Amino acid sequence: MIYIKIEDLDFYDDANILVKSFYPRTEVTSKPIDDAELTIEVESPVIDGRSKGEIHDEFKEKLYLQLVKLTGKTLPWGNVTGVRPSKVVVKMFNNGVPESDIRKFYREEHFVSEEKIDLAVVVAKKELEILKSIDYIKGYSLYIGIPFCPTTCLYCSFTSFSLAIWQKEVDNYLDALIKEMQFVSDSMKDRRLDTIYFGGGTPTTLSAQQLDRLLTALENNFNVEHVYELTVEAGRPDSITLEKLLVLKSHKVGRISINPQTMNQKTLDIIGRRHTVQQIIDSFKMARDNGFDNINMDLILGLPGEDEAMIHYTLEQIKKLSPDSLTIHSLAIKRAAAINILKEKYKNVSIVNTDEIVAMTAAYAKEMGLEPYYMYRQKNMAGNFENVGYSKPGKECIYNVLIMEEKQTIIAVGAGGASKVIFYSEDGNYDRVERIENVKDVRNYIDRIDEMIDRKRKFFAENSF
Known part of the structure; x- marks a missing residue:
């Protein structure tokens, strides 16, 4: 202590x-x-x-300088404690600040390394390129939360519920969710819907029939013909079946995410992901074979017991699959995560992340033709690094950019959903962001769905945005 x-x-x-x-x-x-x-x-x-x-x-x-002197080491992000460094760079570019002054600001006032300055600048430029083609002030995005998972991972602190326990409540949850979607559709009918993101949890824990029901409700209530992007996190390979992929394809889902986190079976077992490495490979190939040409994969650096050699092996296996985008996370141990709650049990498990490992992942991404397009940081990240989304040109996730830069109103439905409403002044300048929160517990959400809708109704009645 x-x-x-x-x-x-x-x-x-x-x-x-x-x-x-x-x-x-x-x-x-x-x-x-x-x-x-x-x-x-x-x-x-x-x-x-x-x-x-x-x-x-x-x-x-x-x-920061006191800690450098005390420990004899520096941090890659210097004394920057904010979670969105690229957002600051975007704002400075928009205000006409020259790139040389931006670099000087980070270098001299915040002690950020040249590598991280380069990353923040490159990402900010890519984000600005993506944003210029979207009327993010007049449009909005929709987040649909499915809070169920096959199991809860050791590092996870998101609100998720075991499907095995909550199986009988899934249809009741969908009833409530669709009711909230219907309200949002009516309330936002004068705005263009730009992107839709199904997250969780693991949306593909739903059965094929339940996915079809939910996506049909989406199409019946929203004008989805002109959305830029429709993403469904297929996340866990053990939740993916051919029938589900065909349902997604029939509803014009353009982007999915199949997330291994690691390609080392020993680590998968430690972190509580009840699937095999082969299932990852099989699920990915099945999606490719059925026409999915925009597949993201998530990896986590700093997983318990993983060293540089193991991460190198994972990257080699991912390279063979050649995903369209790759999101590299540095492990952030949250207070609610099992690894933190049971820290005495895991106190001798090594958590390793280094400059060399981060540089290796960036080099692999480049070899795969992937470029950084969004990034963010979290508290308690292994190695004090960052999360970076890499993508093939044209395969960037627009929703990720919009939510990280807080440029567009995102209405969230479902248990644990947190809507972010962005306010702009009359001259089009960013003013503020306000949140509308849903309860996290599934049972509470089902029982109190009218209250969740009334929260939004009251907010929309009292605010013009």
């Missing part, structure tokens, strides 16, 4: 993130304890006439 001795607790969140970045998998506290492994005393800045951002930047700079 590390004790952060700090006078002004308004700065504690910044201190907590930075200290954990230098000391991963170590608990920190702002309360004095007798048996602290380390005490870090942090001087709070003087509160004067400067903006809140400027004061916090001064605090992070001083603490």
